[in-house]
Amino acid sequence: MTVNPREYDADELRELAGVESVDEGSHAAAPRRKPDESIREQQFRQLLALQSERQQLDRLSKPFLTALPESTLGTGLADEWLDFLVHVGGHDRAERAVHYYRQLRWITPAVEAELHVSIHQFPEPVHDRSLTAGDHRLSLLYIATLASLRDPSH
Amino acid sequence: MADDTDDGAFDGSSDANEVTPVGVKLGSTRTVLQYPKDGEIETVRTLTCLATYEDALTGEEKVLYGEQAAQEFPDTVEFMLRSGLPEDDDRAELAGKFFTELVRAQDIPEGSAVVYAIPTIDNDEGLENLTEVIENSPIGQTLVRSFPESLCGAVPAMGDGLEAIDEVFVAVNMGSTNLEACAYRHAEQLEPFSTGAVTGSEVDRRIANAVEEETQGRVNIDLTTAREYKEDHGDFVDFEPFTDVIQQPGGGSHEFTIKRSVMEPLDEYVDEAVEEIANNFLSELANTHMKPYQIALGKPIALTGGMACIPGIEDVFEERLSEELDRDITVVAADRPDLAAAQGAQRIAAKLADNL
Numbered sequence: 001m002t003v004n005p006r007e008y009d010a011d012e013l014r015e016l017a018g019v020e021s022v023d024e025g026s027h028a029a030a031p032r033r034k035p036d037e038s039i040r041e042q043q044f045r046q047l048l049a050l051q052s053e054r055q056q057l058d059r060l061s062k063p064f065l066t067a068l069p070e071s072t073l074g075t076g077l078a079d080e081w082l083d084f085l086v087h088v089g090g091h092d093r094a095e096r097a098v099h100y101y102r103q104l105r106w107i108t109p110a111v112e113a114e115l116h117v118s119i120h121q122f123p124e125p126v127h128d129r130s131l132t133a134g135d136h137r138l139s140l141l142y143i144a145t146l147a148s149l150r151d152p153s154h
Numbered sequence: 155m156a157d158d159t160d161d162g163a164f165d166g167s168s169d170a171n172e173v174t175p176v177g178v179k180l181g182s183t184r185t186v187l188q189y190p191k192d193g194e195i196e197t198v199r200t201l202t203c204l205a206t207y208e209d210a211l212t213g214e215e216k217v218l219y220g221e222q223a224a225q226e227f228p229d230t231v232e233f234m235l236r237s238g239l240p241e242d243d244d245r246a247e248l249a250g251k252f253f254t255e256l257v258r259a260q261d262i263p264e265g266s267a268v269v270y271a272i273p274t275i276d277n278d279e280g281l282e283n284l285t286e287v288i289e290n291s292p293i294g295q296t297l298v299r300s301f302p303e304s305l306c307g308a309v310p311a312m313g314d315g316l317e318a319i320d321e322v323f324v325a326v327n328m329g330s331t332n333l334e335a336c337a338y339r340h341a342e343q344l345e346p347f348s349t350g351a352v353t354g355s356e357v358d359r360r361i362a363n364a365v366e367e368e369t370q371g372r373v374n375i376d377l378t379t380a381r382e383y384k385e386d387h388g389d390f391v392d393f394e395p396f397t398d399v400i401q402q403p404g405g406g407s408h409e410f411t412i413k414r415s416v417m418e419p420l421d422e423y424v425d426e427a428v429e430e431i432a433n434n435f436l437s438e439l440a441n442t443h444m445k446p447y448q449i450a451l452g453k454p455i456a457l458t459g460g461m462a463c464i465p466g467i468e469d470v471f472e473e474r475l476s477e478e479l480d481r482d483i484t485v486v487a488a489d490r491p492d493l494a495a496a497q498g499a500q501r502i503a504a505k506l507a508d509n510l
Contacts, residue, residue, distance in 0.1 A: 003270060003272060003288050003298075003300040004272075004281050004300070005271075005273070005274050005300050005301055005302040005303070005305075006302065006343065006346060008299065008300065008301045008302075010340070010341040010342045010343075013301075013341040013502070014340060014341050015509075016316060016319070016502060016505035017316035017317075017319035017320055017505070018316075019320035019340065080445070084445050084449065087322060088452055126313075126317060126321065127321075127453045127454065129452045129453075134448055134481075135452075138444060138445065138448050141444075
């Protein structure tokens with residue numbers, strides 16, 4: 001037996017609270033990881049983005065994201081992005097944000113339509129708030145990363 | 155003892171079976187127990203200290219704990235969890251005696267489900283010693299779990315049930331011996347942080363020094379008195395200077411008034427806590443977990459622990475942290491931040507008992 005409070009079972013707690021398991025629910029794209037693993041994952045993604053950016057520097061133009069990547073990593077990342085937007089602002093604000101990104105020509109109308117369909121897969125949060133500049137910056141990072149995951153031949 | 159749980163949304167009891175769900179916070183200054191008794195939640199709050207003495211008639215060793223031990227044996231009373239965990243075998247033995255005496259006095263059934271709220275301190279030996287204390291305790295034969303104090307404390311701050319488990323939020327526990335912070339993402343802990351540099355005990359020490367200075371060396375108070383000054387008079391909303399009297403060694407008494415010695419150390423404490431949380435904990439969280447950082451900082455930060463009981467500290471902390479981070483932060487606390495960890499632990503224990 002250990003009483004180390006850092007070694008508790010988060011899945012058991014979620015079950016007790018009657019909330020959806022992270023593997024099936026709102027957090028499907030980001031399974032439970034230790035902080036170190038999360039850091040590695042972020043570094044991996046940023047490396048991918050950087051590598052792609054160097055290759056495509058001369059071709060970087062608006063709209064940044066013309067289609068969502070079809071790979072598992074790509075769809076997972078897109079879900080994680082939408083989960084973030086909905087978790088912060090709720091369905092309505094997430095929809096308005098995606099529309100705003102289209103107006104800024106960060107994404108194409110086709111991407112907007114695809115994202116709109118997926119937004120309602122995520123539950124409304126208990127607390128919500130307006131999106132801030134910091135949230136939009138994070139969205140831009142998601143968009144850049146998603147763009148970097150696109151097959152350059154498309 | 156006071157019944158501090160009167161919300162109807164979650165009564166914390168476990169009627170489906172006879173297992174008593176108990177929440178325990180073994181704190182360095184105070185220990186809190188919560189469990190259902192006669193259909194209501196019973197709260198036991200006592201000083202985490204023990205004194206032993208020999209019975210003059212039988213020669214037997216007698217044990218006293220809590221306020222009675224502190225009052226009757228101020229010179230020999232032992233606070234065995236001063237650093238948050240029992241540091242050595244002697245303190246582990248004392249902690250075991252203390253806890254056994256405490257739970258026996260409450261008559262809690264052995265076959266209970268017990269959840270402990272424990273500070274997240276990097277001290278393997280201390281944790282091993284605490285494990286021994288818990289394993290040898292007379293309760294928890296049915297089930298034992300332990301969770302971080304900051305998570306348990308956030309449970310009553312975030313709602314009437316276990317809403318905190320499904321949230322992404324930051325919890326800050328202002329304890330006597332450490333300042334603990336952690337971001338939680340649907341119950342998963344991200345970036346647990348703990349420091350022994352900003353503590354309630356340090357505030358007590360500074361109050362004792364400040365009293366000596368404010369009275370031009372005429373008054374020396376011990377740390378227990380300093381803690382009582384802090385708890386009884388510390389107030390960020392409506393502090394009023396107060397008067398106390400000491401007995402002079404050569405007879406007679408000396409009356410003195412305290413104007414600055416309580417609030418200045420408390421002010422410094424909040425500044426230092428804000429500095430630690432903003433520049434050490436949150437900056438690391440932002441670096442490693444960008445998305446949870448963005449989400450959590452837009453939501454209320456849960457403030458718990460004994461220091462969070464100082465009236466108005468919630469608003470002052472909120473204001474100064476907002477200023478430091480240059481963004482609007484909201485802070486929430488449970489009605490009784492000092493009981494919150496045990497209350498949250500009890501709610502988890504009740505759910506566990508229901509599921510047996």
